[in-house]
Structure formats: C-alpha cells, structure tokens
Amino acid sequence: MVGSRVAIIGAGSVGATIAYALLLKKITSELVLVDIVEETARGQVLDLSDAGFVTSTRIRQGNFQEAGQCDIVIVTAGAKQKPNETRVELIERNYQILSSVISKMKPLNPNIILLIVANPVDILTYIAQQLSGLPKNQVFGSGTFLDSARLRLELANILKVSETAIHAYVLGEHGDSQFIAWSSAHVGGKPLLDFPEMQTVDKEKLAKDIARKAYEIINLKGSTYFGIAGCVSSLVQAIAFNERTVKPLSIYVEEFQCVLGMPVVLGSSGIERIIDVFLNADEKARLQKSAAELSAICKKYA
Numbered sequence: 001m002v003g004s005r006v007a008i009i010g011a012g013s014v015g016a017t018i019a020y021a022l023l024l025k026k027i028t029s030e031l032v033l034v035d036i037v038e039e040t041a042r043g044q045v046l047d048l049s050d051a052g053f054v055t056s057t058r059i060r061q062g063n064f065q066e067a068g069q070c071d072i073v074i075v076t077a078g079a080k081q082k083p084n085e086t087r088v089e090l091i092e093r094n095y096q097i098l099s100s101v102i103s104k105m106k107p108l109n110p111n112i113i114l115l116i117v118a119n120p121v122d123i124l125t126y127i128a129q130q131l132s133g134l135p136k137n138q139v140f141g142s143g144t145f146l147d148s149a150r151l152r153l154e155l156a157n158i159l160k161v162s163e164t165a166i167h168a169y170v171l172g173e174h175g176d177s178q179f180i181a182w183s184s185a186h187v188g189g190k191p192l193l194d195f196p197e198m199q200t201v202d203k204e205k206l207a208k209d210i211a212r213k214a215y216e217i218i219n220l221k222g223s224t225y226f227g228i229a230g231c232v233s234s235l236v237q238a239i240a241f242n243e244r245t246v247k248p249l250s251i252y253v254e255e256f257q258c259v260l261g262m263p264v265v266l267g268s269s270g271i272e273r274i275i276d277v278f279l280n281a282d283e284k285a286r287l288q289k290s291a292a293e294l295s296a297i298c299k300k301y302a
C-alpha cells in the first residue's frame with residue numbers, strides 16, 4: 001500500500017494530533033516522528049505509544065534522513081500565530097525552518113509525497129516545490145480544506161443536512177484573502193443559494209466568520225490542531241487507498257504562477273488534476289486578488 005510509511009516533521013500540537021488521528025485510523029504501517037527538539041519527539045512517541053493498543057500502526061522517533069525515505073512526509077514544523085498575528089507574518093521564520101528541514105531530508109525518495117501544513121501553507125508549499133525539486137503534483141499543502149470543513153459545518157447547521165451532503169468550497173489563500181465559491185455550491189444537486197434557508201443568511205458575515213475562526217480559537221486557547229488533524233488524516237487515507245477524492249488543496253496554478261487552494265483530485269501518486277470549478281465574475285475577481293497577494297510574496301522566494 002502506498003502511504004504505509006509516514007513521517008511527521010514537527011511533533012508539536014499539530015504534529016502530535018495528526019499522529020493520534022492516524023493511529024486511530026490504522027491506515028499506515030509505520031509512523032515516524034521527527035522534531036528539532038529531540039525530547040519533544042521522544043515525549044510524544046512515548047505518550048502516543050500508550051495508545052498503541054488501539055492501533056496496528058507502529059510509532060517511533062526518527063531522524064530527517066529516515067523521513068526523506070518515507071512514502072509521505074507531513075511538514076508541521078514551524079512557528080504558530082500569536083493572537084491576531086496573520087499567517088503570512090510567519091513567513092520569514094517558517095521559510096528558514098522549511099529550508100533546513102528539506103535540506104536535512106535529502107536525498108529524497110523520488111516518489112515521496114510532501115504534504116505541507118505549516119503556515120503560511122500556500123507560500124511554504126511553493127517554496128517546498130522549489131527546494132525539493134520534486135514533481136509539483138507530489139508537493140502540495142492542506143490549503144483551504146480546513147476552511148471548507150468549517151464552512152460545511154455552518155451550512156449543515158443552517159440547512160439541517162449532513163456535512164457530507166454539502167458540496168461547497170472555500171478557495172484561494174488559506175488566510176485572509178480566501179473566499180467562498182457560492183455559485184458552484186450545491187446540496188443534492190440543488191444550488192445552495194436556492195435553498196429558502198439561505199435567503200436570510202448574511203453571506204459576507206458568514207464568509208468573514210469562517211476566515212476569522214482560526215483567530216477566534218487562537219485567542220481562546222492559543223492554537224488550533226483538531227480540525228487540521230482530521231483533514232490531514234483523511235488526505236493520508238486518500239493517498240494510501242488511491243481514493244481519488246476531491247479536496248481544495250494548495251497546489252501550483254500555472255495561470256497565476258503561485259500556489260493557492262483549488263479543488264483537486266488526490267490519489268496514490270499525489271495530485272492527479274485540478275478541477276476547473278465554475279466561478280462567477282465576482283468570485284473570479286476574488287480568486288485573482290487572492291492569487292495576486294500570494295504571488296507577490298512567492299516571487300521573493302522564486
């Protein structure tokens with residue numbers, strides 16, 4: 001099975017919660033945790049291994065070179081936002097961390113999949129594509145998957161239907177310039193905006209609440225990690241089982257010459273294709289604005 005050996009670089013809150021979610025899912029044979037602070041990785045492995053009876057996955061501490069030979073590497077190493085700090089403001093610190101992580105993992109398994117989670121995830125994915133030299137379909141980020149999950153949760157409460165029945169995406173930056181692709185959203189084949197319950201919803205406010213949710217959680221408890229762990233563990237499952245699931249991930253878009261969140265087909269070899277989602281004129285303008293903001297920063301790291 002592809003994805004049977006998975007490494008997580010960065011064993012902090014996000015890395016350890018992803019590890020726990022993967023243990024519960026029992027979809028990988030081996031999980032390797034790596035952290036610059038060896039005691040952190042050792043402590044997390046000891047703690048997680050106490051849950052070993054719920055899983056068939058072996059978990060151990062490893063080094064960067066071992067991670068570079070795995071099937072999938074999930075990069076969570078990096079600084080997190082302080083209250084009211086934007087994701088983009090992390091770039092200088094996390095650029096340094098990402099470059100040292102990639103250089104220490106080399107030479108990379110040529111078939112490896114690099115899944116970037118650290119923020120700002122779109123820009124770091126672009127940098128990882130440059131520094132790794134791997135085909136771009138093997139290097140992608142968690143993108144607006146988490147934002148889309150937050151959106152679907154809100155819509156499920158409004159419409160009183162399961163989240164899984166809602167097809168609606170947040171696209172663009174995993175950050176402040178993200179937007180909701182309302183015009184393509186549907187439930188059971190019916191356009192989302194045609195539902196009577198949607199007529200009284202303040203859509204601008206809803207979009208703002210989704211974009212601000214991470215700030216709200218960080219203000220309340222310091223960081224976010226459960227939502228992203230759910231997202232990443234389902235991406236690993238999609239790769240391991242060649243599911244060809246469709247998720248909005250950070251991928252390189254030729255037209256904008258930068259990385260941003262768009263719906264893609266994800267299988268065992270990574271990104272198989274981008275879905276050319278329908279956007280109305282207003283959404284196209286928002287996508288272009290988001291891309292322009294990201295590509296201005298990406299150019300500094302080209």
Ligand SMILES: NC(=O)C1=CN([C@@H]2O[C@H](COP(=O)(O)OP(=O)(O)OC[C@H]3O[C@@H](n4cnc5c(N)ncnc54)[C@H](O)[C@@H]3O)[C@@H](O)[C@H]2O)C=CC1
Nearest residue numbers: 010011012013014035036077078079080117118119223228
């Ligand atoms: N893409 C997304 O949707 C989300 C992204 N994040 C991002 O994930 C990142 C990690 O967040 P947390 O786990 O909460 O932070 P944390 O501070 O709990 O953990 C970060 C870990 O990275 C390690 N680290 C730092 N430099 C390293 C290096 N050179 N090599 C290996 N390990 C290194 C640290 O020792 C620490 O254990 C942040 O950038 C955060 O913004 C968090 C939530 C959602």
Ligand SMILES: CC(=O)C(=O)O
Nearest residue numbers: 087119146214224228
């Ligand atoms: C921290 C972050 O990127 C999030 O929870 O969306």
